[in-house]
Amino acid sequence: MRVHPRAHRGVRALTPSVVLGRAGDDIVAVARDADAIAEGDAERIARAGDDAALARWVAAREEADAPRWVWSDTAVWYPRLLAEGVRVARCDDLRLRHRILHHAVTPDASAHPWDAAPAESEVATQPALFDVEPTRVAGESMHDLDATVDEARAQQGLLARAEDPSRMRLLLAAESAGALVAAEMRAAGLPWDVRRHDAILTEALGPRRGGGLPARMEETAARVREALGDPRVSLDSPPRLLRALRNAGVHVDSTSKWELAEHDHPVVAPLLEYKSMARLLTANGWSWLDEWVHEGRFRPVYVPGGVVTGRWASSGGGALQIPRALRGAVRADAGWRIVSADVAQLEPRVLAGMARDERMARAAAGADLYEGIVASGAVATRAEAKIAVLGAMYGATTGDAGRLVPRLRKVFPAAMALVDAAARTGEDGGVVRTWLGRTSPAPDPAWVQQQARASGSDASAADETRARRAARDRGRFTRNFVVQGTAAEWSLAWLADLRLRLAALGAVGADRSASASGPVFSRRPHLAFFLHDEVLVHAPADLADDVAAAIRSAADAAGRLLFGTFPIDFPLDVRIDESAAK
Template sequence: MSMLAFIGADPEGYAILELRQAHNGAPVIPARLVSATDFPMAVRTIEDEHSPRWIMLRTTPWMQPLLAHGVFLAKAHILSLAQRILHRSPLSSGALDDFDVDSPNAPILRPNQDALFDSPVTGESLDDLVSMYLAQRQALPTEKSARKRLELLIHAESVGALVACEMEHTGLAWDEKAHRELLREKLGPAVGEGTRPVKLAQLAQSLAHALNSPGLNPDSPQELLRALHRAGFAVQSVRAWELEQLKHPLIEQVLEYKKLSRLASTHGDEWLDQWVTEGRFHPHYILGTVASGRWAASGGGALQLPHSIRQVVRTPVGRTFVIADGRQLEPRILAAISQDRQLQEAGQQDDLYQWLINAKLVSDRNEAKLGMLSVIYGGGGGTSGAVGAALKKNFPQAMAYVDQAAKAGERGQGVQSWLGRGCPPADEAWIQAQRATHDEAGQRAADAAARSRGRFTRNFVVQSTAAEWALVWLGHARHLIRQAGWGDTCQQVFFVHDEAVFECPVELAPQLGELVRHAALLAGRTLFGEHSPNFPVSVGISQNYAEGK
C-alpha cells in the first residue's frame, strides 16, 4: 500500500509528522509532535516500516538533521518545486499560484485564499501542507499519459532535491594543501582582502607598460578595452573567447592576467577558508530557479570549476572518483522527442557523431558537433550553417520540431519539455518591443526580440528535456547504489548538467561505473519507452578529478 508522510512545522516545538494512505488520504498514523532530538529516529522508523513518499514544503530545515544522523529517504514530493512546475506547465488542468523558490522563507498561499483580506500564511503547518498537496493533485491533468509525465517530472525533481542535499552534506573531496601550493605558485604569498596578489600586481604593471597606459586597472573591462583600442586592437569586448581569436604575444599576456585574476577572485585563499572544511567542499545546490530545469548553485562557483582548480579535487587514500558524462546528450534527446527515425537510428550508436561521418553528412567530428549545435541553438553562419542545412535535409522531422518551437517563441507563445515543464512567458520588455513598431527602428527591435525568444524556445525543448533525463538518471543511480548495499560507502558528490561524480572505495569503482551506465539506460527507457535512443555514458575512474575525463 502506497503511503504519504507529511513533515510540518510545530509552531510551539519542532515538527509534526503524519502518515496517510496515498490513494484516499486516510490517516494511518495520527499526527504526532516530535522534538528536534527525536525527529531523526521518528523519520527513520516510518521510512523503514512504510517507505512512504515524504511531503515537505522545502528540504530545509528537515534534511540537514536527517543526513547528520544517517537517515535515508527513498522518495519525496517537495511542494515548493512541484508548485513552480505546475504553475508553468501547459499540461496543468488548473491554475496554481507560483511559488517563490528563490526565497528561502517564501510564504505558503492557501488555495483560494482572498488575497485582498487575508495575509499569506507564513508557517508550514500540517493543514497548510495537506491543502497545498491536494491542490497540486487536483491540478494534475486528467489525461492518463500527460498525468504520468507530469507526475514523473515532479517526483524526479523532488528526488533531485534530496540528491542535492546529500551532495551538500557529503561534500566534494578537496586537497587544501595542494590548493594553497597552487595559489602560492601562481599568485605569490597570501595577501589581505582587497589587495592584489604580488604576481598579479607585477603582471598588471607589465600590461600597463606594454599598452602604454600608466595606472591601468586590467580588472576594469572599460579601461582594458580602451587601452587595447589605443594599441590598435579592434576588439568589441575583452571577453576571453573573443581575445583568444587574436594570436599576439600581448593578447596572450592579457589572457594570462585574466586567468590569474579569476583564480584569485573566485578560488583564492578567502574562498578556500570559506568553502572548504576538513578537506571537503560543501556548495549549496539550488533547484527550480533556472527556466530549463538545470541546477544552480549559491556561492562557491560549484558549477564552474576551472581545470586549474580541478587538479586539487582529490579523494582520500583508498577511495576514488567515478566520473560519468552523458555523451552527445542533446542530439539524442532531439532524436527522442522529435521521433525522427533517421536521427533515432543515429542515436542508437555509441558514437552518434561517427555515424554522421560514416553517412557522409559531415567530414569530421568538429563539423558534426558544430552542425548539431547550430540546429539546436539556432545558429546558421559559416561552416556550421552549411552542415546544419545538410542535417536539416536528412533529419526533416527533428529539424521541424525545433523550428516549430522557435516559431512559437517568436510569436510570444510558450513551449514545453517532454515531461511538461513549461517555459516562462514572454517578459514585459518583449511585449513592449512588439508594440513599439511605429517606425523602422522599432520594427527592427521587435524582430530582434522575436528572434531572440525563438532561439530560447528552440533550445528550451531540447535542453529542458536533457535536464529531465539527467534527473531521472541520478534518481536511478541513487536507487541502484542503495539496492546494491553500497549506500554507506558510495556517494554522489558532484553534478553539473550531464556530468555526475561519485566517490567510492577503489575496489568498487569498476562495478559502480557499470551501475551508473545501467542507470543511464534506465533513464532513457523511463522517459521514452523501450524504443528510446541509446544514452551512452563515458566513465572515468581517478583519484584526481582533473585526470578522470
C-alpha cells in the same frame, strides 16, 4: 504511449505516504494513501526544534515501510534529518511540484504563496522555522500541516488536468528525488584537497604574497604595462584598460579575450595570461578556499529546478563553474575513489529520442554522435558536425553554423522539425513543453505589447524591427528550452535511479565515522557532485567497480524511462580514480 510504463506502475499504489508539517509548537504527521488524505488523525512527533526526536520518528517509520514523505520543501526539512544521520528513500517536494504543475496547467497563473523563491531558507530562515517560539516570517505558513495537506490535495487536482498525467507524474517524482540528492550532496560534500588546490594556485599564479598579487601574476602585470608603455594603468578596469590598449595602437572595441586574440601585438599574450590568472585568483583563489572548503569538503548550495528549463542552479561557491584546472583538487579520501561519469552529447541524443528521428538515432549509435553525423554524409568533418548540431539547438542563423544547419535539416528532418516548431511557437508568443511536460514561461506582458504594437497600422519600421528581433530571441529560447529541459529530465532520472542503486550497495567496511562526509555517508558510496550531464561519486575503493556499473545501469534505465524502446544510446565516459582530474 511512448513513456515506458514499468517505472511507476504499481509503485504509488503500494507506497504509503506520510505528510509532515508543523502545527503550532509541534511537528506532526498524518498518513495519506494514494487517493485520499486522512483528516483529524495527525500524530504528534516532536516539539518544533527537536530535530533528534523528529529524526528518530522518521527513521523508525522509514525502517518500517519506507513511505513517501510529503513535505513543503526538501531544503527545509531534509538537512535536519541528514544531520541526525537519517536518510529517506522518497519524498514529494510540494514547492518544486507546485511550480511545475502550476506552470503546466495554468501557464498564466499569477503569483501564489507556493511560488516562493527556493529555500535559501536552508541557511537563512531554517533556524527560525522550527524554533519553538512562533515566528511571523512571511511564507512560513506553507510549512504548516494544514497548508501542506491542502497543497497536496490541490496538486492531485492539477495533476489530473495535466496534458499527460503519467509523464507529469514521472517528472514530479524525478524533481523531488533531485531535491533529495541535492540535500544529500550538500550534507556529504565533495572531497576537496586543500593542499593540492594550493599547489595548483601556486603553480599558476606564483607564490602567495602578503599584501599584493601573487608573484608570477605581478610579473605578468608588469610585462603588460611594459608592452602598453603605461606603467600605472589598472588592468582590472575595462574602460581604463581599453583606453591604454588604444593608446598603444591595439584597436579593439572591448577588452574581451576573443577580440584581443585577433590582434598581433606584444601586449596580447601577457594580457591574456594576466586575465586568466586574475580570473582564477578572484573566482577560485585562496579566499574561495577559505570560505568554501572546510574539513576537506566543498559544500555548495544546489538549487534544484533553479533554471527555468529544469536544470539545477547553485547559490554560493560557484559549484557549477568550477574551472577544469581545479578538478585535480577533488580528491578521494584514503581508501576511497572518485568515480566520475559524463554523458557524451546528451542534448542531441535527447532530441533524437523526442523526435523519434531514427536516422539521427543511428548517427548517435556510437560513442561519438558527431562522427556518426559525418558518416551520415551531412557534413564533412567532426568539427562541422559539432557546429551544426549546436547551431540547430541554439538557433544559429549566421556564420558557419548558419550555413551548416540547413544540411542537418535535409538529413534529420524529424529532429529539425521538432526544434523548428518549438522556435515558431515561441516567436508566436506560445509556450512549449519538455518531453515530460515542464512548460516554458509565458512571454512577459511587455513582450506581448511590443508584438501587438508592431503589428498595428501605425507601427514604425523601427517598431517592427525591434519586435521581430524580440520574437526571434524568444524563438531561440523556446527552441533550446525543449532540448535543454528534456536533457535535464534525463539527468534527473539518471540521478534518481543512481541514488537508489547506491543506497542498495549498502555500507561497507569498518566504522569510518571519522569521515568528513557526515553520519549518513561516511561508510557508503554517495553522490558528491552533479553538473548537468556529469556525476561524481565518492566510493570506498572496494565498491568502485560496483558503483561504475550502477552508474551505467542508471543511465540505461533513464533512457528507457523517457524513451521506452526507441533505440537511442546514452554512452558514458566512466573513470575510477583517486581524483577527478581528466
